[in-house]
Structures are given as structure tokens and as C-alpha cells.
Amino acid sequence: MIITFYGTRGSTPVCESGFQEFGGNTTCVLVSGGQEGESVLVFDAGTGIRKLGKELISKKLFPGNKIYLTFSHFHWDHIQGFPFFAPAYDLNKEIEFFVIGDDAPKIDDFKEILAKQMESTYFPISIDDMGANFTFTTTKEDRISFDGGQIIANKHTHPGGAHGYRLETEGKIFVYCTDLEHGEQLDPKVIEFCKNADVLIHDAQYTPQELLTRRGWGHSSWEQAIQVAELANVKQLYLTHHDPDHNDDFLRNMEKECQERFPNCFLAREGQQIKL
Template sequence: MNRTFKFIILVSKNLIMLIKFFGTRGSIPICDSGFQEFGGNTSCVAVMDESKKGSVLVFDAGTGIRNLGKELMQRDFEPNDRIVMAFSHFHWDHLQGFPFFAPAYDVSKKIDIIAMGQDLSSPNLKAVFANQMESTYFPVSLDNMGAQFNFLTKEANSQYFSTGKSGSLFSNKHNHPGGAYGYRLEVEGKVFVYCTDVEHGETLDQNVIDFAKDADVLIHEAQYTPDELSNFKGWGHSSWEQAIEVAERAGVKKLYLTHHDPEHNDDFIRAEEKKCQARFKDCFFAREGQEVLI
């Protein structure tokens, strides 16, 4: 496990973390009827205190981050509160919502954007966001958005400071075209793991299993069914069967499957969920807007 950053997250006296899904769809957003129960927005998950006060940790900025931004604009931030955005990688479906994130236009907001992990090969982190907001693509440049941005890679900084209880944030590199990273958040003995855009191959990636060990909640992508998986070798994704096996071998308590294929409608996913729960009782296909407490 590669310890590269520590993250300080505000948690309640009862040490309860709230995890909320704002984007659960993979590859491209879907707005068709019949696709809304499980969500049409692309990847975005937020972790915060149960009271919904204090700093917030955000994983990925797919189109779901727009609704997260609207929610955050309705809450009070203290001077030391921060929005920390951690990215698994920078494919469009994990990045495309960023220009529509309302707090990014608020001069009072402090936003840390981080990329972390062993063998990190990302280009200049600020450039990733600035380039997609050049005038050819978007009318507002990154430098004119307004928020106080801090761009951090693993070499640039080693610790965040705030008040409240501390948590450690770890990263793990896994197989995906261009590379991708999972994250493990540990807060006072509670463990949350976010693992999306991972292709295991013929056998499961043991590093992923070790990374998810004893997690209270594991979010693992499952874009394909077991029958579909062989048709998409090299695409960088997993089946729900593989995700369940990771959870079983890692001793995970609850498993949430995400990155739903854009061809899978609500009826289809609901039927697959029943198959999953027949094998692993505490397994759910993530629904947009769903909240999970640890």
C-alpha cells in the first residue's frame, strides 16, 4: 500500500462518515427514460460528516458533480473547510462535470485538486483542467472561475490541515488504459474503498484485493455482466462477478457496484442486482442520490 497523502476530514463525535453517490453511470451520461432509477450521470462520489458540515472529499468529477455543487452551495462553510477532489484518472466521464461545479465559481471556496499514487504519470495537473476550459471548448477559463484552487500531486504536498478527527488516504494503481488509481480512506478504524475503472484480467488483481481488505464499504465498478466481459477485453473494466469475488476475498462488509454501462437500463440492472444478492447479500448496484453511512 502506498501512503502518499494524509487527509483531514471532519467527522462527528460518533465517527460517522456519509458517502453519497452523485454519479453512477460509466462512459457517457444517459438521460433516456428507463435509465433514471440507477442514475444517468457519470462518476462522482462524495464523503462527508453525517451532519453535512465541514470539509468534503470528492472522488471524480463526472456530470454528477453538478448536483453535488448545487447541494454544497446551500451549506455553510467555515474558514478552514475545504473541498478536496481526488481523481481516479482523467478520462472524460470522470472529468466532464467540473466546468459546471458551482463552488468552483465562488471566491470564498477553497478547492484542493489532487492526483496521487505510485508511478503517477499524469501531465501537469492544472493543465488537465485548464486545457478543457480553453475558449475553443468553454466560455470561462480556469483562472477566471473564482475559487481558490490548489493543485497537488504526490510530490507536491504530504498533508492537509483542518480541525476534527484525522483520516489517512491511500492510493493503489490498477489496470486501465492510461492508468487509474483506487483510493482507501481510513478514519478512526472505519474503512472506505473507492475502486473504479479496473480490469482484472484472467485472474483477479491481488493488489486490489489487498487494498480492499476489511473495508466497511467498497465501491467497485462493474460495467459488464460476466457474459459480456469477454467481449470487452482491453477496455479497462470489470464484471459484477469479479467485484463480488474481490469483496469476498477481502472480507468486505458492504459492496456497491457502480460505473453502470450506458446500455443497461433500470430493468436490466435490477435483474442483475438480484443475481448478485443471491451470492453476496450486502451487495447493491449504486443508485444516484443514495446515501451510505459508516
């Protein structure tokens, strides 16, 4: 399993100098097996999906024709890159969009969420004119079989709702848990959900001090993410959804502080790969 970050920024993309080491694109993460002709799994379609799409089309990633794309939730920073995703315009590509969990939208509503931002008022090409073969899958079940393993969903607290995903395959566990607010106490369901993960990607938009004035905004502090990793016996922790006001110097210092507490903790950087 190879996990690659294509977007690590939260809320809005940033492009100023001093914000490039950790990346300025909004959330997008690729999971692949590194084998030619394989299908790939994509979590979220923030602006980082544009570069991913170019690499898939250029054959740099040696993909097959099947792409799976799922979403933690549908806030704009997690869908805004989709109209610029090059494989969606390739007649030979098959893209399966899926969402699982007890409040998964109906299929027509699911498609409408992505289509809305491509109406003529906002974008010159409609979703129906893109070209690739799209399928939309939703299920109220919180786990599905996937590629010889399984994907499990867990709903957590975020304005409008959001889901984390746990991918278990070939004896490895990867947990993707962004846009998450714990509240005054850590969410025990999240701790259990992350149990024994080889890799945990966890929201850490705020410092502990910032979180005091941002209750209800839907995000976690790096301290909370580390506490989850410690209690859940996580092997590697990657912090993501970086605040758009946190520049490279700020994040570099934050990473050092995090590693003093949890040595196998890293702040996600665009282009970074994790190999399991």
C-alpha cells in the same frame, strides 16, 4: 462518515426514460462527516458533480469553505462535470485538487488536464477566471494523512492508468475502486487493498458474458467485484460505473442476481447514502 453517490454511470451520461432509477450522470462520489462547517472530500468530477455543487452552494450539505477533490484518473467521463461545479465560481471557497501515487502528474500538468477542456474552443470561461481559490497537490507517495486518518492509493489496470483509494478514519475503512480491469485472474494487489473494508465501491460495468468480448476495455464484471469482496472480507459492496446501455430493468435484474451470491451487494443509485 457519510458516502453519497452523485454520479454512477460509466463512459457517457444518459438521459433517456428507463435509465433514471440508477442514474444517468457520470462518476462522482462525496464523502462527508455530516457536521456543519466541515470540509468535504469528492472523488471524481463526472457530470454528477453539477448537482453536488448546487447542494454545496445552497448550504443543503452545511459545508465549510474547504473542498478536497481527487480523481481516479482523467478520462473525460471523470472530469467533464468540473466546468459546471458551482463552488468553483465562489470567491469564498477553497478547492484543493490532489492526486497521490507513483505516477501522479506534475502540478502544471495536473492543472492543464482540467484547463484544457475549458479552453475557448470548448467552453466560454477559463479555469483561471472561475473565482475560487484553487490549489493543486501531487505526491509520489502512495499514502497521505487526511482528516485524522489516512488515504492510501493503489494503481490498477485501466487504459492510461487509474488509481483506487482507501480511506481509513475513525476506525472505518472505505475503498473506492472504479475503472478497473483484472485480466484473466483477479489482481491480488486489489484484493489486499480492499481487505476488511466496511464499504467497497467497485467497478462492475459488465456482466460476466459481456466481459468475454470486452477484454482490454478497462472494466470489471459484477462477478469479479463480488469475488474481490468475498476474498477481501468486505462488509458492504456497491457496484458502480453502470454501462450506458444498461437500463433500469437490466440493472434491477442484475442486482437480484448479485444478491443471490453476496447479500450485502447493491448497485449504486444516484442520491443514495451510506452511513458509517
